[in-house]
Amino acid sequence: MPTPKTTPAHATAWAVLATVCLGLAACSVGTAGKVDTGSSGAGNAGGSGQSEAMEQSATNPPAPPSPSEGSPRPHSPESGAxxxxxxxxxxxxxxxxxxxxxxxxxxxxxxxxxxxxxxxxxxxxxxxxxxxxxxxxxxxxxxxxxxxxxxxxxxxxxxxxxxxxxxxxxxxxxxxxxxxxxxxxxxxxxxxxxxxxxxxxxxxxxxxxxxxxxxxxxxxxxxxxxxxxxxxxxxxxxxxxxxxxxxxxxxxxxx
Incomplete structure (x- = not known):
């Protein structure tokens, strides 16, 4: 009998997150791993491009951007964005x-x-x-x-x-x-x-x-x-x- 394949826990979590986000069509994953549904004021581009990006994120979680790419840097007790x-x-x-x-x-x-x-x-x-x-x-x-x-x-x-x-x-x-x-x-x-x-x-x-x-x-x-x-x-x-x-x-x- 073939040995059942298992899925790593982190891949399962990303896949669930991608499914939820695809339904919302305006969801992004922040550098701290939090989900942003667009209510903070930062615009998110919807459409198929975002769906493809989220599907890719499900299997390859994005690495935090480096400061040279203009990433957010902490400066206050709020979001630091x-x-x-x-x-x-x-x-x-x-x-x-x-x-x-x-x-x-x-x-x-x-x-x-x-x-x-x-x-x-x-x-x-x-x-x-x-x-x-x-x-x-x-x-x-x-x-x-x-x-x-x-x-x-x-x-x-x-x-x-x-x-x-x-x-x-x-x-x-x-x-x-x-x-x-x-x-x-x-x-x-x-x-x-x-x-x-x-x-x-x-x-x-x-x-x-x-x-x-x-x-x-x-x-x-x-x-x-x-x-x-x-x-x-x-x-x-x-x-x-x-x-x-x-x-x-x-x-x-x-x-």
């Missing part, structure tokens, strides 16, 4: 201008040392959130500082999308300005979850204090990172490297 990317951006122009020096509309002294009179950022979160947060009075621009990773966000870009959507396949607008380290030029990218400063501003997490308000005409600094709020927009830079960004509702210019 942030990503940068330079390339064609559907729905808008490609990328912000990268200037050799701060533009004329930037704060005077941008790119230099921490200005005299700059206020320290006092809203410093510990524990799971572990970040320093502040925002403009109207909540139009805010920043999270978490060690060497700094993220600022122009809220209006989520709807006006002057730089389009993510160029790595999702439908998320490009509204986040990221310093991956304090030595380099910032990049434009996405953040599919709510940044900590915005989460605190919304009041959805009662234990979070509201972000420090930076009114027009004021400069704040934290561990060598400087932000100045002027009528033309907000200018943020790292004092040691001089690299930064000028941001307003219409444009972002890196330097």
């Amino acid at each position: 942030m990503r940068t990317g330079n390339g064609p951006a559907p729905g808008g122009s490609s990328d912000p201008v990268v200037a050799d020096a701060p533009p004329s509309q930037a704060h005077p002294g941008a790119g230099g040392p921490v200005p005299t009179g700059a206020r320290p950022v006092t809203t410093v979160l510990t524990g799971a959130y572990d970040s320093t947060i502040f925002a403009t009075e109207d909540g139009g621009i805010g920043c999270d500082i978490r060690h060497n990773i700094i993220g600022c966000h122009v809220n209006s870009y989520r709807t006006t999308m002057p730089y389009g959507r993510d160029d790595k396949g999702s439908e998320n607008p490009r509204w986040a300005i990221w310093w991956q380290d304090k030595a380099g030029v910032p990049e434009l990218g996405i953040q599919s979850d709510m940044p900590t400063w915005q989460l605190a501003l919304s009041g959805k997490e009662a234990e979070l204090p509201r972000p420090q308000v930076v009114p027009v005409g004021e400069v704040v600094a934290h561990e060598g990172f400087v932000c100045a709020n002027d009528p033309a927009g907000m200018t943020c830079w790292v004092a040691d490297s001089g690299h930064g960004a000028f941001m307003n509702d219409k444009e972002t210019i890196f330097f």
Whole structure:
């Protein structure tokens, strides 16, 4: 009598997952092995192409993407779905201008040392959130500082999308300005979850204090990172490297 063939447990699990996802037609498998049915806001392309991809995943589970492919990197206690990317951006122009020096509309002294009179950022979160947060009075621009990773966000870009959507396949607008380290030029990218400063501003997490308000005409600094709020927009830079960004509702210019 022939010996019955057995199926490894992981292959069976992937096959069941593929069957469920094919019925939903809008389901993807995240890098942590979680199923995303599309409710998070990241767009999924349906149709036969997705079905074939899911069938292939049932027998060959995808490996997590490497950082060089623009994979999400953790930055907050939420999903950590942030990503940068330079390339064609559907729905808008490609990328912000990268200037050799701060533009004329930037704060005077941008790119230099921490200005005299700059206020320290006092809203410093510990524990799971572990970040320093502040925002403009109207909540139009805010920043999270978490060690060497700094993220600022122009809220209006989520709807006006002057730089389009993510160029790595999702439908998320490009509204986040990221310093991956304090030595380099910032990049434009996405953040599919709510940044900590915005989460605190919304009041959805009662234990979070509201972000420090930076009114027009004021400069704040934290561990060598400087932000100045002027009528033309907000200018943020790292004092040691001089690299930064000028941001307003219409444009972002890196330097």
